[in-house]
Amino acid sequence: MNVKDVKVDLDEMKKFKEENARERLKFIDFWVNYMKTHSDEEWGEQQRILIDSQIGE
């Protein structure tokens, strides 16, 4: 497929963007609940892997 053949439905993309943002907020609630129901060690290790993958020593 060529770039000129690609059709973009901006209304559909806008809906996707809004839904994506709502999902991100839902994930924050999920993560906070995860933190409250699991040990600090458990969630902290997952957070450590995420952060250390982006920030070296």
Add this chain to the structure above:
Amino acid sequence: MEYDGDKKEIHFDRDLNNLDKFVLDFISLLDNYVLVSGYISIISGRSRATEDVDLLIPQMSFDKFEELWKRIEEKGFECLNTPKIEDAFGMLSEHAIRFARKGKAVPNMEFKMIRKDLERYAFENRIKLFLKDKMFWISPLELQIAYKLFLAADGMDEELIQDKDIEDARHLYKLFEDKINKEEFLSFVNKLNVDKRLRFLE
């Protein structure tokens, strides 16, 4: 996680990540400071990293700053704005300056002298946050959550909802919802005129 409401202390029993280690190395050089903004959400468990950590310090003379500058350099950090201490001190009267480990750009410490009332409040009412036995001074949560709502860019709901500052505010609010002083929180919400953004926390 434990929150001691009387002592106003937060305790997390988790290991340090590389961002925490960077912050600890830097704050070990300071007599007085308060950490503010995004790192408060991250140190409290938010699942994201950052390129900069915001830190406020009380006003200091050039002589005091010179002593600190030497300690900072000896510890392996350098100022990203300028290698000249006189220029750095001059900049501090206008805006923040950044320090990173020598040869690196991120993460960096955004280092700012206290000027505004809100900053002074954050410092004078700072609370202790512990990662195991390591202590960090952080801004009071009531101010921090309201400030994060304020920091979010202006825009329509659909733009605001995906703002990282809104997400940071929501994380802190949901995590400490039953711990924060609601009256104090709403007072800051009012002062910062972000009442309409409260719906992003619910």
